[in-house]
Structure formats: structure tokens, C-alpha cells
Amino acid sequence: MARKAAGRPQEETLSLWKREQALLKTLVVDRDTEAWQRDLAFSGLQRVGGVDVSFVKGDSVSACASLVVLSYPELEVMYEDCRMVSLTAPYVSGFLAFREVPFLVDAVQQLREKEPRLMPQVLFVDGNGVLHHRGFGVACHLGVLTDLPCIGVAKKLLQVDGLENNALHKEKIRLLKGGGDSFPLMGGSGTVLGMALKSHDHSTKPLYVSVGHKMSLEAAVRLTHGCCKFRIPEPVRQADIRSRDYIRRTLGVQGAPALRPERSKKAQRPKACPQGASEEPAEDGKVCAPPPSSSPPPGWAGPPALLATHGLQSSVPWLGRAEQRQRPSSWGPQPAPPPGPRA
């Protein structure tokens, strides 16, 4: 039943994915768009989110996608959502978003519908933003589709555009003094694609931070440092820990290494965690900062419309209209895309 999401996609699929990335890339905003991002203490920032996808050992399709929201600056978990999913796309370097982003968008969408007040004001994404083969990594992709500020945080340097994890690079890392120290990662064209950040005093390996969406690199690096109790930013670390625990709990009992659809109905219940003593009626204009973030200009139909203009259909869902969210897998043994400028 569960098709394998293994093997390399056909060259034509990769070509379509590249076009999709190129189009959506035009929607990326690499500057600060929110007031709190420019404040030295991030005043106004109250909720930071993190996403991650963990995998089942011997299974190439089963995984757990998680979205967590933590309070800032306390960094305490106030919302957690873990769900088992069946991956449809294989992992291909440079196309990570097509494998993981559909489920993350779904998680954000569900939060937006059921607990809008817990919507994070920024999302930390496990992977790169503009530090990418074509300048559009998973953090940009998720940012554009959710319209949320996003920060790309990778644990390893993606060697693109002239960037190399060579002796010189390693030496620069060695020269980082304490937590918060960083150095720019300049691509061949002289553009700064990201920053290598020593996330805390006793960390040897740096973090590779890059802009995802709606935030400047400077603010992204500063906030990343501000969210690190350990090497990995707490939002992503919690998403990782909890998604792995979820897999252990789901597979631990009943032994068999198989997915269990019957039980998933009851198991995938997101939960809002009580925060300190804030269980209030909460009317709209309370202590909280203004709703999520700005919306696209009126008349703007969103990413799907842009793609349609160019004869493409979204490979991942979008949070606009329900009818847009149909079959996420359009790259399988499907007929043919709508008439358009194909090779």
C-alpha cells in the first residue's frame, strides 16, 4: 500500500521543482518586516516556533512531523503537535522542501484554525534558507507558503556557490571566541548567504544561519543565539526531541514496525500547554502583540496564482483556500501537467 518514496525523481520532475523554486523565490522578503525584529531586546516577541521531521528507522516513508511553539524569552513549550505522516517524495539535496514542507504547512494551518492565539511570530526551520543551490531552501519555502518570518538553521555547511568546508573555514570556526560570535559566509558573487554562528560558549561546531523569510540576516543570527540553551535552538531542539519521542511511543508498544492508521485518529491531538498562570478568557486586544504577521496585499491570490500564471501547480499545499489543497503528490505516476510551456 505505502509506496516507496525512494529513488531519484525523474529529471523532468526536478526540472519542474526548480521552476517552482525560482518562481516562489521572487516572493521571499529578506528584510525585517516586524517591529520586534529591530528592537535590541526583541520587545514584542512572545512566541517562537520550531519544526522538524523525524524518521522511522527502517522505513523510507513513515515519519513524524512536529510543530512546537515556545514562549519568549522563557523558551517554555506552550504548544506541541506531533503527527505521523507518509512521505511521498524522496530526499534530494537541494529539494528538501518537497519532501517535508507539505506536512509542516498542514501543521501551521491547523494551528491557525484551532489555536490562532498561539501562532508563532517566527519559525525556526531545520535546514537552510537562502544558503541554497538556487537561493531557496526549505526555510524560504515554508516562509513563503505560510507567510511567517522564518529562519534557516543548518547543522552542516551546504557547500554551494563557492562555499567550502575547507581548512580556512575550519580555522575561522576555531577563532570564534564565545557564544554569539559569528562570521559571514560569502558566496562567489560577493553576496553574504548566511552566517556561521557559535551558538553557545562551549560549542565546537557552529550553526549555519540563513534568512528564510521576512527577517534580516542580522536579526536572524541574533535571535538564534537568543534561543540557544544548547547548540541547537530550543524551538527546533524541542520539535526534534518530541517528534522522536512520539515515534518511540507509537512504535514502542505493539512491536511491529508498521504504521497504525486506526489509532492515529486518537493519537494526533495537538495540545496547548498551560503557561504559568495564563489561562484567561483572553479577549482580542489583550497583552498579546498584534495578530500573526502582515498579510499579502489585497488582490494577491498567493503563491498558487503566481505558479498558475506560469503553467505550474503547487507541489505543496498552501494556506489559502481549501480547494487548493488537494493531492499533495503530483509528482508520482500522474498523467501530465496542464497545457503549458513544456520542453
Added chain:
DNA sequence: GCGACAG
């Protein structure tokens, strides 16, 4: 054959 390879 060799090197690269976010997660």
C-alpha cells in the same frame, strides 16, 4: 573512480 550529499 572520486567527491559531494541541508534533512
Added chain:
DNA sequence: ATCTTGTCGC
């Protein structure tokens, strides 16, 4: 991403 226990150190 995952494979993997104990061990050394603060």
C-alpha cells in the same frame, strides 16, 4: 535523517 553504550567531564 538513522545506525548506537558507555564513558569522560563539569
